[in-house]
Amino acid sequence: MKIGIIGSGLAGLSSAIQLAEKNTVVVFEKNDTPGGCMSSWKYNNYTLETLYHHCFSGDRNLFDLMETLGLKSDLIWLKGSTGYYMNGKLHPLTTPFEILRYPCLTFFQKCRLGLFVLSSRKIDLDPLDKITAKEYLFEKVGGDIYNAFFAPLLISKFGLMKDEVSAAWLMSRIAIRSDRGAEGERLGYLKGGWHRLIDAMCDKIRSMGAEIRLNTPAVTLTQNNGKWLINNEEFDAVISTLPPQVTNSLMVNTSIRLQSLIYQGAACMTLGLARDPANGIYWTNIGDPAPYGAVVTHTNFVPFEWYGEHVVYLASYFKDEPDAGLKDRMINDFCKRFSIDTSEIHHADLYIDRYAGPVYVTGYKDTIPQVDAGGNLFIAGMFSSENYPERSMEGSVSAGMKAAKILEEKNR
Numbered sequence: 001m002k003i004g005i006i007g008s009g010l011a012g013l014s015s016a017i018q019l020a021e022k023n024t025v026v027v028f029e030k031n032d033t034p035g036g037c038m039s040s041w042k043y044n045n046y047t048l049e050t051l052y053h054h055c056f057s058g059d060r061n062l063f064d065l066m067e068t069l070g071l072k073s074d075l076i077w078l079k080g081s082t083g084y085y086m087n088g089k090l091h092p093l094t095t096p097f098e099i100l101r102y103p104c105l106t107f108f109q110k111c112r113l114g115l116f117v118l119s120s121r122k123i124d125l126d127p128l129d130k131i132t133a134k135e136y137l138f139e140k141v142g143g144d145i146y147n148a149f150f151a152p153l154l155i156s157k158f159g160l161m162k163d164e165v166s167a168a169w170l171m172s173r174i175a176i177r178s179d180r181g182a183e184g185e186r187l188g189y190l191k192g193g194w195h196r197l198i199d200a201m202c203d204k205i206r207s208m209g210a211e212i213r214l215n216t217p218a219v220t221l222t223q224n225n226g227k228w229l230i231n232n233e234e235f236d237a238v239i240s241t242l243p244p245q246v247t248n249s250l251m252v253n254t255s256i257r258l259q260s261l262i263y264q265g266a267a268c269m270t271l272g273l274a275r276d277p278a279n280g281i282y283w284t285n286i287g288d289p290a291p292y293g294a295v296v297t298h299t300n301f302v303p304f305e306w307y308g309e310h311v312v313y314l315a316s317y318f319k320d321e322p323d324a325g326l327k328d329r330m331i332n333d334f335c336k337r338f339s340i341d342t343s344e345i346h347h348a349d350l351y352i353d354r355y356a357g358p359v360y361v362t363g364y365k366d367t368i369p370q371v372d373a374g375g376n377l378f379i380a381g382m383f384s385s386e387n388y389p390e391r392s393m394e395g396s397v398s399a400g401m402k403a404a405k406i407l408e409e410k411n412r
């Protein structure tokens, strides 16, 4: 069969790896580099993800893939320390002692919060899909803890949509981020950077004779006599890894219509700095109003020596379009808040992804689209069931592989 795959993110590349041996496969990618959310920038002496990434201990399909590609032995496990910037001050929140010293919650509130976090590991997420995170938190920890601790986090992640996000998303997020010991979370990283995974996947796909066409967006997807045409080139089957509404926008001459989902965009700044702004902390959530919701100091996680400068991400999300002037506002705020002089910034690069992931609003689970969209069109990506209730590398690898398997079974 001749199969067209739209998108060279983890989902598209995982599908291609599965299918390339026995089929003629062409991957269409609109950007000049592969990887989607996992693409990387090249700097003078290092290569770095455009968006901060680490993996988690349960990422089984991702680890199997890395094993196949000979990368598993380069996966390293590191401690991820956390902090909370609140009321004009950076508070470390990693060790039990630091948590006890945190001044913005009472001792009783901290105990209640701790018990709540522990409960996240064994909770049934299904019924929580219908309840908002806010309602659930009010019931379980009360309005004071919600307002003092969770509301700023939800605002920075979802903005005006914060009250629509489901408790299923919240609790899965808490569960995955609570794989921690007394010194912090245990998080995985690939030595040298995640670009090695994307490069190895592309090499493997090409070695099986498949094509990855960069700078080649799928502009039209047309159904014609039981076949699909991508930009007028004929395919027996297609896997699209784009958000459903974007796939819809390409389709011509078909009755197939995918249900649109609410997405949000990410605007993420990468900074190379002369100084660590975060006192050794990897992940700092920003509770005070700011044009970014987290300061992710990569070199407080991965060894500084690999980079020779402090590498920091400023993470923010947006609905529809990022604000004009966002880059300047981020830099100005960051310099002021963390007492950084602009001369200490070696480089500042803003990466914008308009479709950085679905917003897991209440009822989302019932809207997850079927992999088989009909007429030998298959879909997989951040919207797939494998990425519910939070998108991940593991989710997109699994979704891509599953779509390939369903395609093969249907055409056996």
Ligand SMILES: Cc1cc2nc3c(=O)[nH]c(=O)nc-3n(C[C@H](O)[C@H](O)[C@H](O)COP(=O)(O)OP(=O)(O)OC[C@H]3O[C@@H](n4cnc5c(N)ncnc54)[C@H](O)[C@@H]3O)c2cc1C
Pocket (backbone or CB within 6 Å): 006, 007, 008, 009, 010, 011, 012, 028, 029, 030, 031, 034, 035, 036, 037, 038, 051, 052, 053, 054, 055, 056, 216, 217, 218, 219, 241, 242, 246, 266, 268, 353, 355, 356, 357, 380, 381, 382, 391, 392, 393, 394, 395, 396
């Ligand atoms: C800010 C951020 C941080 C994250 N951090 C983590 C983390 O720490 N750990 C973790 O496990 N997961 C993390 N994730 C999630 C993870 O990156 C994603 O789940 C996964 O990489 C998505 O892969 P995908 O293939 O489904 O989608 P994408 O990566 O979005 O791939 C889609 C591809 O399609 C291409 N495309 C779009 N339109 C067209 C077109 N018309 N024609 C051709 N190509 C097109 C895009 O350019 C892109 O390459 C993070 C995501 C974000 C946004």
